[in-house]
Amino acid sequence: MSKITFYEDKNFQGRSYECDSDCADMHPHFSRCNSIRVDSGCWVLYERPNYTGYQYVLTRGEYPEYQRWMGYNDTIRSCRTFSYQTSGGPYRMRIYERPDFQGQMMEFNEDCDSVHERFRSRDIYSCNVMDGYWTLYEHPNYRGRQYFMRPGEYRKFSDWGATCATTGSFRRITDFYWQSASTIIFYEDRNFSGQHHECMSDCADLNSYFNRCQSIRVESGMFMIYDHANYKGHQHFLSRGEYSDYQRMMGMTDCVRSCRMIPMHRGNFCMRLYERSDMSGQMMELSDDCPNVRDRFHMSEVSSCSISDGHWLMYEQPNYHGRMFYLRPGDYRCFNDWGASSPLVGSIRRLMDL
Structure with missing residues (x-):
């Protein structure tokens, strides 16, 4: 059974209200909300009654102040609970550049921290969620207004509660979903x-x-x-x-x-390394950590790379020593693109929940 507790003051102080089901109007139970404890379940909170206004998606954890759930203010007026999508279940969502599933389409089954970098557009006008629960965000890196998406067809952006088509990022809601802010x-x-x-x-x-x-x-x-x-x-x-x-x-x-x-990444990791600029020359694919690039690929210089999945760290020297460079999904046509002054690369590792 899902369970959430709302507190009027920060750090779980003041008047509290415990809830285990949907509630269309929470105003009789508390006047403000400055901290929340989610004991179980997935919850969508709304700024206004009847499930309208700003949305916030919360999973199990403690939120000692409203900034931790990326709240705009201390007002919560309605809430809904949903069962978890199990971590082993499929996730599939199609996004479209025009209403009614028209125009360019891309299908996703993993988190996306920057829609513009992956989709080459900041606008999503329609969406078909085939499997799993998702959260859309107004800005990249899972920031800004949130929109909870369950399986179904959304023919226009107003169907998921948005006032415009701008979408910066989105991610799956899973057993491992880590919602509390970094x-x-x-x-x-x-x-x-x-x-x-x-x-x-x-x-x-x-x-x-x-x-x-x-x-x-x-x-x-x-x-x-x-x-x-x-x-x-x-x-x-x-x-x-x-x-x-x-x-x-x-x-x-x-x-x-x-x-x-x-951003937290729980899916696959994939990086392609090239010996020359503009993704040319010899290519090597990497999906796990590499403590010594020279020993593994018989080369010590990487002039360009393409990251399709996951977030990575490159190091100047073997065994994860020396200057480091952070790389997120995207194309890096020259070593300058990741901030290096030379193509020398000694080791590479994935960024996970270290």
């Missing part, structure tokens, strides 16, 4: 002291939030941080944990100017 906190001084800034998504310019960074706490998720704005310069990967003296532990300066949130 969170990283930057501190100006060591040992998590001084001025700090909390971030839950990509940020191209952190300069306005802090002057220096000497400690970092990653509460959830995975992030790449960069020493220049706009995701340039030296890159470093951080997973959940505490970095009390960031400079000493990571060997970088106290300059952190941008960061990317790395």
Whole structure:
């Protein structure tokens, strides 16, 4: 049986209300909602009564403040519960560039963190969900307004509650679905002291939030941080944990100017490496970690690559040492495209829930 508990105040404080079924009007039970605990089931919450307004998809977990479910405010007025799609079941969705299933079509059975990069369009006008439950997002990397999609035909974007066709990303709702927002906190001084800034998504310019960074706490998720704005310069990967003296532990300066949130990927991994630019010359396909590129492929230079599935880290040296470079799905026609100054690649690994 599904079970969710709503709290009026942050950190599961104040008046609470426990619910185990659909509710079209929650106003009599609480006046505001600032934290939620989902004990079981998949839930879709709505900003207005009768299942209208902003939607939020939540699965089992704790959400100590409304920003954790990417809420726009503390208003929840109705909710619905759905049974999980089992992790072994199929997922299949077709998206179309025009209403009534017309125009270009693409079929997906995995998460997509950037519709524009995969579909070459930001607009989805109709959709046919054949298997599984999905969530559509207004922006890339699973941000912005959310729309819950269950199996069925959606002939126009208003059928799933949207006011326009713009879609940035989408992902499956599975047993393993990890909905709570990724969170990283930057501190100006060591040992998590001084001025700090909390971030839950990509940020191209952190300069306005802090002057220096000497400690970092990653509460959830995975992030790449960069020493220049706009995701340039030296890159470093951080997973959940505490970095009390960031400079000493990571060997970088106290300059952190941008960061990317790395979406969770649970499906297949596939990368094609090419010895020449523009995906030409000898090609090698990789679907698992590679601690030594030279030993495995008899080459140490990769001039271009194409990633069809998963998120990856490239390293300058074997055994995952040296400068690192984050690569997400897409085509990289030259090594400069992933931020390297030379084609030298020593090792490669997949980014999973490390």
